[in-house]
Amino acid sequence: MSKAEYVYSVLLEEIRSARIPGGTALRAGAVARRLGVSVTPVREALRRLEKDRLISYEAHHGATVVDLGDEALAEYYGLRSVVEGLGARLAAARVTEADLVWLRELHASMLADAEHGRHERLGEQSRRFHLRIVDIGGPAFLGEHARSVRNSFPVPAEASLWLDDTQVRVQLEAHGGILAALEAGDGDAAERIMVDHVRQAGEYRKEH
Incomplete structure (x- = not known):
């Protein structure tokens, strides 16, 4: 470097x-x-x-x-929902068993951390979960775009929804649903759950 x-x-x-x-x-x-x-x-x-x-x-x-406001926040989560939703749809047709093993292990690690109150670890693990799915679905372009979008808007550590007990359960359920859709090869469901998941995170940020 x-x-x-x-x-x-x-x-x-x-x-x-x-x-x-x-x-x-x-x-x-x-x-x-x-x-x-x-x-x-x-x-x-x-x-x-x-x-x-x-x-x-x-x-x-x-x-x-740059100091970004509410309009930028809405644009950020809207763009994320499009890019990551498409990534999930495409991943359903491309995912391999090795990919699924990696995602299952990460999801299991997140469930264990949540159970033991290690919420400070969940935000970065969620980032890895999302980006791995986009990389699987769109290795040529989407992965790079997803990272660029995520890097474009600051998320203060204290604003992470993963520190909210009620949100942890909701978000992990969404991850489980995305994973099940990928396992079933159901691109429609994977995209729908991912889009709803990202938009819900945006609503939480807007309210907090």
Whole structure:
């Protein structure tokens, strides 16, 4: 990994998880000192983040993390539902037994973590579950698009629906339904459950 790639990956994760919130100014020198690199790779990473529309440049202010509102939130979950729903539909026709074993094991791990109250682990596991399904369904384009969409809108750790006991049960039931549809090769059901699942997550975020 190059230094620029390292800086980009760190800042991307910090913005995506809202550890660096919207409206925060990013000074290249300060970032360079914090990450132990020169200013050059930081500037390269910032240009890439600008291309991703995660930061913007303003005269006399430099780079600032984009502060997204309710309309962007609705667009984010709407786009996710389309991309991930299509991924689930296509995956139903392409999924292999090895894929199903991987998904079953991850789902079982999530059920065990939920049972033992390890809710802080569920958000990242859910991300892996969703992206694996999209990768199975659309390995040429959809997987990349799904990651780009997910990286475009910050989700603060404390806003994760996986920290809400009532939501954990609902979300895991949806995962189980998607998995059953994939096992049955039912693309219609896989897409419908995935779309409803993602939209429900969006409604939760809007209310919280």
